[in-house]
Amino acid sequence: MDYEAIVVGGGHAGIEAALALARLGHRTLMITQDIDAIGRMSCNPSIGGLSKGNLVREIDALGGQMAKLIDASMIQYRVLNRSRGPAVQAPRAQADKALYAALARRALEGQPGLSLFMDTVVDLMLDASGRRIEGVVTERGHRVGCRALVLTTGTFMEGRLFIGDWSASGGRLGERAAVGLGDALRARGFRLGRLKTGTPARVKSGSLDYGEMERQEGESLAPFSFAAAPDSPSALGRPSSPCWITYTNEATHAAIRSGLGRSPLYRGIIKGKGPRYCPSIEDKVVRFPERERHQVFVEPEGAYTDEMYLNGLSSSLPEDLQAEFIHTIPGLRRAAIARPAYAVEYDYLDPSLLLASLQSKLALGLFVAGQTNGSSGYEEAAAQGIVAGINAARFLSGEEPVVLSRAEAYIGVLVDDLVTLGIDEPYRMFTSRAERRLSLRHDSADLRLTPIARSLGLADPDRLELFERRREGIAEIRSLIEARRIGQGDVAASPDLALGPHLGENAASALRDPGLRDCLGRLLPELAARFPPSWIETAELDARYAGYAEKEARLAGRMEKSDRLRIPDGFDFGAVLGLSAEATQRLETARPLTLGQAARVPGVRSSDAALLLVALTRAGR
Amino acid sequence: MQRSYFDDCVPIAALATVPGESALAIIRAAGPGSVELASSCFSRPTVLVAASAMSLVHGEILDPSNGETVDEVLAAVFRAPRGPVGEDGVEFYCHGSPAVVRRALAVLESAGFAPALPGEFSFRAFLRGKTDLVKAEAVLELVRAGSEGARAQALLRLEGGLSRSLAGARVALVEQLAEAEARLDYAEDEDSPAGGLDPGSLLGVRDLFARLSASYAVGRLYERGARAVIAGRPNAGKSSLFNLLAREDRSIVAPEPGTTRDWIEAGIELGGLPIRLIDTAGLREAAGEVEAAGVARSRLLAAEAEAVLYLVDGRLGLAREDESFLESRPDSLRLWSKADDPHCAPPPAGFLAVSATTGQGLPELAAALRVLVAPRFGEVPGASPRAELERGLRVASERQKLLLDRAVAALDATLAGVEARAPLDALALDLRDAADAIGEITGELASAELLEAVFSRFCLGK
């Protein structure tokens, strides 16, 4: 039973990789330890958020699945940070976890050309040279051949769980780790490391006192996917469920502090590095002793479960202590814990040994995506999954890989960061990582990326039709905005708007004035009747931030120029005079492909980049 | 063929200190094999070659052609990759006589050292990672510096004074940026830092950058010297005064008017300030074409100069030309010349009596000239200690000035955006541009550092 491609793992990265491969016409097998666990959300019950929502919409624009899954399973929807600027607005939805996973499984099972198989991969099969993938070996002794392999092992590769003194092999609580693969890869010369992440306790909703908590409502449900009919909520008819906010207090912190001696983290038993941006509650208490309270979001895990997720209380303290500190928190004083918080430590593969296609520099045909590359988050995993899937498909058909640039997508930033910088903590996307964040708005993801999906063959006809209509509509709105001149009559008709200074200009230049935030509806009231709000919004934001976007492009242009200066294959960094020893070593390991990448490698100072520039210019002469 | 800076395998030598009479002159020789080469004109060759890195050897520079001693010296030996240039090298600490230095350099050149190109040592030091850009630029300037003040300034920068001050201001920027980014990257319902940018502190940083940028002109003045033009009617004694101030007989002195036809200049130093003293042709309705051109040039020079010393012959008194010139240039120092002469009238009010023959009035003249030009060098009488400290920090390269200007413009845009209530993500763009521009001077880049600052300052994440 040989395949063109094998995807190891059925998490968020594996789903996108497998679907992309099969949709691009390659016979693909997904090997997972548990078919029932496909698409399971190991941690928080939500998708999206700042920059992550942008990733979801980019994956969708490329023809991926994640947006469709959350659209059909969301039980709350919000657009975050409307007040802080267009670049950092993003949609986030609470998911019905069980429904999400079921829909994911159905998507895979319904995909022609894709098969599922339940087993555990324990080793790779490589050709005689040891540099080309030929298949995998499984725990039950199967040897399955393939030419392209996508590894998406999540937290399962040599995974270990920790709760206080208790520790056991596992990838998620109650689920076996994939034992053997990490050690096999180590023996084959791959560079692996350990990372740690954690998840909070789940408690029984019926045991909570909601009167003591703040209720947080969503807005009306709206789709992430561009392939959903414009502005018709896809999560039809499902009610929106509230989340709840409460806070820790001194008693909570005292309980936690008293238990630090029993924390596997503080006792040094967990060696892997955890994420600073998603600290455990004990980390927060220790690192910010001056804080009197920390926020906790209590979120539903789904429509058919009574479990609630305690967002903000991730921990690896012993269970008696968990109960003790949880019970100090208003609303949670009598909380019945259904599942304890725990930490998980797992193997990852050094992503700096990948090309920008996510193909390994060590073995032809081997692609790696998701947490295996040291990232964290469902969205980051899925984004790498679709890139790895697309590029594995292109590898199989002998085509050039698709590499998205930092200027065109968060996905480009994510992949470039991982493969050039490597990681020293689980990598999460932030808008501040993107030099062009004003141009990477979530609402423009389709305009940026769907043309690529079309050329790849990943955009189905329905999506393309919607895309064309939207694109033409936005272009039309834009030309209406540009054609609309501001006259005396407008100034007189809207005394509350400071239109005077813009007399004689068109609406596009008036929109650039931050003081005229809401003038479009007044100047062009007919738009609302003719176009869906989301189209108008995209055109309006484009006009409003045109000046800043140009400035951003100019600033980022400096970097993009150095991104175009290629470093030749086999370039000897050691021979560059004056390069600091540290920079030489870092560059030798990272083997950047361009000067821009080189300059972003940590430990490379701007003077090192200047020397490289001198050396490259000399070599080029 | 002209050697280029990229011929970095050639041993080079040059005077490393400011040329001229001084207590000590340092000749620097560096490049592959330079210790061996240097030993061929050293009295104790084997000791020199065997010397360990960073050690001193006492001996003599010899002229191998005749065995004569050129100078008794201390030689410091450096080995790659250590030492000031990062290459094998020798520094000779000689007696600071121009004649000695000239001979020593000639000897080294015949031994095989190429004369170093301007700034070549610092270029190599930079190539070998010995120095950051700010420091390399400062070294270049040190090489060029024409006076003590300029050297002191270059030295201060070498100490990292400018880097430190810029780095400090940049930290203030990065902190605000970090706060903005933390707000941008966490949802409003999360416990992210509240409040907006602090325009007051941004304005302070902006003003510091603007002052530093303006100091570029001052730095240039230090390099170039302030021009002090000696003007006056023919025969007023201008050339005599010039020669006296310049301490050399450069300009021809003669009893007949119209002796000086073209301008001539000499560099002098007044209390640490470099001055370019310029002697000009006397001002009058000229007799001939050549002189007329000279007179026209004199007026132009006086108009452009930072200072004018205007001489009136004390024996002849004020003429109409004198008065009209002084009206056009009221800040001229008014000098009443030939004060030693018995026929000299007492000076009118506002005039300082001077004599090139006896030196009378010269100390007062020097003091008055220094006071006149000091503000151009950024000296402010009674300035606050902080301003005094900043005064020492001067931007000396065009590149740094342009980057400072970019930062100022970016901060102006930020402040204008705050005023217009632009959204934070747009403001952050300008703020980051400002931080990056300064980072380009100090050699730091924002991104990684920014997240570091975000995580260390704020407790974020659910």
Ligand SMILES: Nc1nc2c(ncn2[C@@H]2O[C@H](COP(=O)(O)OP(=O)(O)OP(=O)(O)O)[C@@H](O)[C@H]2O)c(=O)[nH]1
């Ligand atoms: N007694 C006396 N004679 C002086 C003094 N300064 C200049 N003289 C004489 O004045 C004459 C003119 O001096 P210069 O220095 O050549 O005058 P100048 O202003 O340069 O003249 P031009 O170049 O012709 O414009 C010479 O004979 C000098 O010796 C002085 O301080 N005392």
Ligand SMILES: [Mg+2]
């Ligand atoms: Mg003269």
